[in-house]
Amino acid sequence: MERQRSVLVVGGGTSGNAMTVLLRRAGIAVDLVEIKPDWNVRGSGITLQGNALRVLREIGVWDEVREHGFGFDSLGLTAPDGTVLHVSEGIRIGGDDLPATLGMQRPVLQRILTEAVQASGASIRLGTTAEILTQDDNGVDVRFSDGTAGRYDLVVAADGLNSPTRAAIGIDDKPEPTGMAIWRTPAPRPAGVERSDLAHGGPCFIAGYTPTSKDTIYAYLVEPNRDRTTIPPESYAEEMRRLAEGYGGAWDEIRASITDPAQVNYTWFDRLLVEGSWHRGRVVLVGDAAHCCPPTMAQGAAMSLEDAWVLAQLLTSGSAWDEELLTRYYERRIDRVRTVVDASLQIGQWQLDGVRGDVPGLIGATSAVLKELP
Numbered sequence: 001m002e003r004q005r006s007v008l009v010v011g012g013g014t015s016g017n018a019m020t021v022l023l024r025r026a027g028i029a030v031d032l033v034e035i036k037p038d039w040n041v042r043g044s045g046i047t048l049q050g051n052a053l054r055v056l057r058e059i060g061v062w063d064e065v066r067e068h069g070f071g072f073d074s075l076g077l078t079a080p081d082g083t084v085l086h087v088s089e090g091i092r093i094g095g096d097d098l099p100a101t102l103g104m105q106r107p108v109l110q111r112i113l114t115e116a117v118q119a120s121g122a123s124i125r126l127g128t129t130a131e132i133l134t135q136d137d138n139g140v141d142v143r144f145s146d147g148t149a150g151r152y153d154l155v156v157a158a159d160g161l162n163s164p165t166r167a168a169i170g171i172d173d174k175p176e177p178t179g180m181a182i183w184r185t186p187a188p189r190p191a192g193v194e195r196s197d198l199a200h201g202g203p204c205f206i207a208g209y210t211p212t213s214k215d216t217i218y219a220y221l222v223e224p225n226r227d228r229t230t231i232p233p234e235s236y237a238e239e240m241r242r243l244a245e246g247y248g249g250a251w252d253e254i255r256a257s258i259t260d261p262a263q264v265n266y267t268w269f270d271r272l273l274v275e276g277s278w279h280r281g282r283v284v285l286v287g288d289a290a291h292c293c294p295p296t297m298a299q300g301a302a303m304s305l306e307d308a309w310v311l312a313q314l315l316t317s318g319s320a321w322d323e324e325l326l327t328r329y330y331e332r333r334i335d336r337v338r339t340v341v342d343a344s345l346q347i348g349q350w351q352l353d354g355v356r357g358d359v360p361g362l363i364g365a366t367s368a369v370l371k372e373l374p
Contacts (some may be wrong), residue, residue, distance in 0.1 A: 004029050007323070008142055008152040009122075012039055015287030016158030017113035021059050022312035024120035032117060033144065035159070039114050043106030044184045045218025046312045047196065047210050048096025048262070049296070051370050052302035053102060055309045058280035059070050061112050068108050070211040071099030072195040080202035082249015082344035087195075088360065093371040099209070101196065101298070103210035103218070105186065110204035130155075132168050135281045154321055155283045156311070161270060163289035169280040175270035178294055179347055181225035182203065183240045184265045190253040205351040209254060219244075219254045224352075225268045236264035268295040269348065273341050278327040281325060286311060291337050293344035297363065299370070303337055305323050306374045332374065339369050 005028050009016045012034030020030050034040065048056070048069070056062050077086045090100025117124065125146065132155065135140040143149045157165035163176050189211055198208040206222040221243050231239060237258050244255040258264065273290040278285040288305035311329050319325050343366045350357035 005153045008155045011158035015308045018308035020122045021116045021120050026191045026316040030122040033125045033128040041107045041110045044186045045212045046106045047298035050098045053098045054094035055305035064112050067081040067103040069104030071102040073100045074195045076197035078199045080199050085226050091367040103212040105212045140282050157285045157289045161288040165208050166289050169283045173274045175272040180269040183221040185253050186218050187257045190250040207247045236261040278330045293341040294348045296344045296347040299340045
């Protein structure tokens, strides 16, 4: 009888959870370790385009995502005062049977994915880190922060933008700030908000909001990044309200609801794209550990989910788990991910430079690429 293959997934975020479920479905033994004891359920909202929804359907959680999220097929562009200037129809890049876009509360998506991981039968350890000790042609030896150790046929590093595993295997790439930052907060959904609306100009580069359920939205303001040490966390709600004063329409109601600084998140935009390969030996990167870009195209989660889907396809194809297979994974992903990273950075750079670039044209060209299966 063939020995059951084993995989260690380091990181229980979007890509790590997706990876775990897909591998368990194929009968592969999976251990998942996550550094945060609460399984990282924080966050305000997330925008998922059709290609992300396509993978969530493959994982088996689409019905629950659809029930708890808010799907829509258009994008509004407004003046700072809330006047609607243009409404564009979204491209259903995940297929005609999926909405162009779905917004949902990030903690709800994480709950759905973690419940899928638990139901898969994977071994889960929270509040735990992993250290790569040695590896050879047949496996990887790992030591855990709880004092245990293990040996695996493959280690999947899904441990985020500042991935310790990436550094440990000798990939020196590090994220770099783009010069922009974002304020985010959940909020009650104002009557009439049925899609994402974006205002360009005013006090910020972008003021936007996305419905995340029947009753909620998340709102965001994009500005030049600032020294975070000069902004006390207890002032976050006040600061976001101050920036939002330059916007009308639905923002009048949104602004009044921003009262709890603990609900407001302030984050710099970063860029990262690991070139050359996404593995060393039998340790391979997925998601933000391999690439990250500003959310100007709302494709970060989609790219991470696609990584997991493609790598799982290859690992369950019957092929040997070797250098050739892991190289094929990189080759299937790199051009597609680079297209998204470059486009996301270009949109942000136009804003930083005060240039009126062809944003609709760039989004349309990128969406045409993403409509094809990864």
